[in-house]
Amino acid sequence: MKLFDDLKALGVNVNDGVNRLGGNENLYKRLLGTFAKTIKSYDIQPDFDEENYSEITEKAHAIKGIAGNLSITPIYEGYTQIVSLLRSSEPMHAKEVLKRILPIQNGIIECIEKNLN
Amino acid sequence: MDKEKTILIVDDMEINRIILAEIFKDNYNILQACNGDRAIEMLNGAYDISAVLLDLVMPGTDGLGVLRDMKKSGKIVAIPVFLITAEEDEKTLMEGYHLGAVDIIRKPFMSHFLKHRVNNIIELYGHRNDLAKVVEEQIARLNHLNQSMIEILATAVEFRDCESGEHVKRISGMTKALMTEVSNRYPEYYMTADEVDKISKSSVLHDVGKISIPDRILTKPGRLTPEEYEIMKLHTVKGYDFLMQFPDIIDESTYKYSCDICRYHHERWDGKGYPDGLKGDEIPIWAQVVSIADVYDALTAERVYKKPFSHEKALEMIKNGECGTFNPKLLEAFESLTNNWKNNN
Ligand SMILES: [Fe+2]
Ligand SMILES: [Fe+2]
Numbered sequence: 001m002k003l004f005d006d007l008k009a010l011g012v013n014v015n016d017g018v019n020r021l022g023g024n025e026n027l028y029k030r031l032l033g034t035f036a037k038t039i040k041s042y043d044i045q046p047d048f049d050e051e052n053y054s055e056i057t058e059k060a061h062a063i064k065g066i067a068g069n070l071s072i073t074p075i076y077e078g079y080t081q082i083v084s085l086l087r088s089s090e091p092m093h094a095k096e097v098l099k100r101i102l103p104i105q106n107g108i109i110e111c112i113e114k115n116l117n
Numbered sequence: 118m119d120k121e122k123t124i125l126i127v128d129d130m131e132i133n134r135i136i137l138a139e140i141f142k143d144n145y146n147i148l149q150a151c152n153g154d155r156a157i158e159m160l161n162g163a164y165d166i167s168a169v170l171l172d173l174v175m176p177g178t179d180g181l182g183v184l185r186d187m188k189k190s191g192k193i194v195a196i197p198v199f200l201i202t203a204e205e206d207e208k209t210l211m212e213g214y215h216l217g218a219v220d221i222i223r224k225p226f227m228s229h230f231l232k233h234r235v236n237n238i239i240e241l242y243g244h245r246n247d248l249a250k251v252v253e254e255q256i257a258r259l260n261h262l263n264q265s266m267i268e269i270l271a272t273a274v275e276f277r278d279c280e281s282g283e284h285v286k287r288i289s290g291m292t293k294a295l296m297t298e299v300s301n302r303y304p305e306y307y308m309t310a311d312e313v314d315k316i317s318k319s320s321v322l323h324d325v326g327k328i329s330i331p332d333r334i335l336t337k338p339g340r341l342t343p344e345e346y347e348i349m350k351l352h353t354v355k356g357y358d359f360l361m362q363f364p365d366i367i368d369e370s371t372y373k374y375s376c377d378i379c380r381y382h383h384e385r386w387d388g389k390g391y392p393d394g395l396k397g398d399e400i401p402i403w404a405q406v407v408s409i410a411d412v413y414d415a416l417t418a419e420r421v422y423k424k425p426f427s428h429e430k431a432l433e434m435i436k437n438g439e440c441g442t443f444n445p446k447l448l449e450a451f452e453s454l455t456n457n458w459k460n461n462n
Contacts, residue, residue: 020136020226021136021140021228022139022140031132031135031136034131034135035132038131058174061174061203062129062130062174064203064204065130065203065224066130068225069132069133069225070132071225080203084204087206
């Protein structure tokens with residue numbers, strides 16, 4: 001499947017994600033779509049500008065959870081770092097990590113949207 | 118595996134809920150809640166929930182909030198709760214355990230382990246809950262059996278007196294109703310429903326001392342001579358002494374009121390009763406309640422030597438003091454209670 005191959009190329013552990021769902025590929029695809037929508041409504045960049053760190057922590061935590069469960073590894077790892085940096089009061093470092101992973105994140109979202117439409 | 122059991126999945130993120138539902142849907146009915154308040158609502162609703170998978174971080178009432186509610190309602194004892202977490206700090210997790218959570222589910226989920234762990238614990242809790250239910254039923258049966266034995270004893274005593282077992286049962290029923298009414302009306306006489314139940318059960322023994330009264334007096338058709346009457350009055354003290362020989366019965370909380378009731382159920386509010394001539398609230402309220410029930414039942418029951426009096430007549434006689442003086446508050450409660458009975462019949 002083109003979507004899965006593209007995602008694998010972007011570092012997503014598709015096999016793990018599908019296995020977590022007992023091999024249900026269709027459900028996995030559907031959840032990827034939900035993920036793309038969710039992550040857009042959980043955009044944390046503006047919160048950084050407003051220094052609303054508790055809000056960011058909550059959102060980053062939520063993204064980390066769903067990215068992990070769908071095995072979208074690059075995003076999962078990035079947000080794991082962001083959450084732990086925020087928890088140890090290093091928001092500037094967290095912001096740097098966000099900057100670094102945003103292009104990868106956008107690439108993955110684009111790939112999902114392109115293939116699902 | 119039967120699919121009769123239900124799992125409640127609580128997570129604010131839809132994706133997490135769907136994944137968990139997918140993992141468990143073959144073996145369980147799935148309920149989903151997207152926040153803590155909804156979860157609490159479902160837990161307190163009509164669902165029979167066998168386990169809760171509970172996200173800790175949620176907007177509004179969070180996972181710990183749900184746990185606190187379950188602890189308060191006691192549900193945490195019967196329903197295993199698994200905390201869903203990605204990296205929560207140790208303090209939060211410890212608090213979760215302290216509140217009664219059984220285990221932790223880490224994100225990302227490891228489907229196979231998760232399935233086994235949740236299945237095992239649900240099974241374990243199922244056995245435990247079944248066992249608790251069996252023990253509860255056994256205790257209820259034993260209590261029932263105890264009460265039957267006590268009633269048999271009381272009825273055997275009444276039998277000599279040509280009474281049926283109905284007297285004992287009526288006294289117990291009336292005692293319960295009157296004690297409840299008094300407790301509701303007057304804060305100084307307040308008792309919990311549990312205690313009222315014990316008083317009602319204890320009341321069946323009120324005349325157990327009659328076992329020691331000779332036949333020629335107890336069943337004498339005519340009027341008792343003053344000497345005979347003095348002997349008859351002894352049934353109060355004899356009953357008390359008799360029960361005092363069985364600390365197992367009276368120490369055991371169900372029958373702890375029996376001794377008082379035996380000894381004092383012929384005392385009167387003005388001090389003119391027997392055996393001790395106690396006055397007013399020196400007479401324990403439970404004994405006062407049984408006195409009134411006893412007198413009313415004697416008046417309204419049919420005896421060899423008399424026809425039953427009507428409710429109105431009996432009430433009038435009691436209020437006039439023809440059976441001795443009673444606590445005015447008790448009389449008020451009794452009148453309203455018996456009038457309610459009459460109106461409802
Ligand atoms: Fe959450
Ligand atoms: Fe008596």
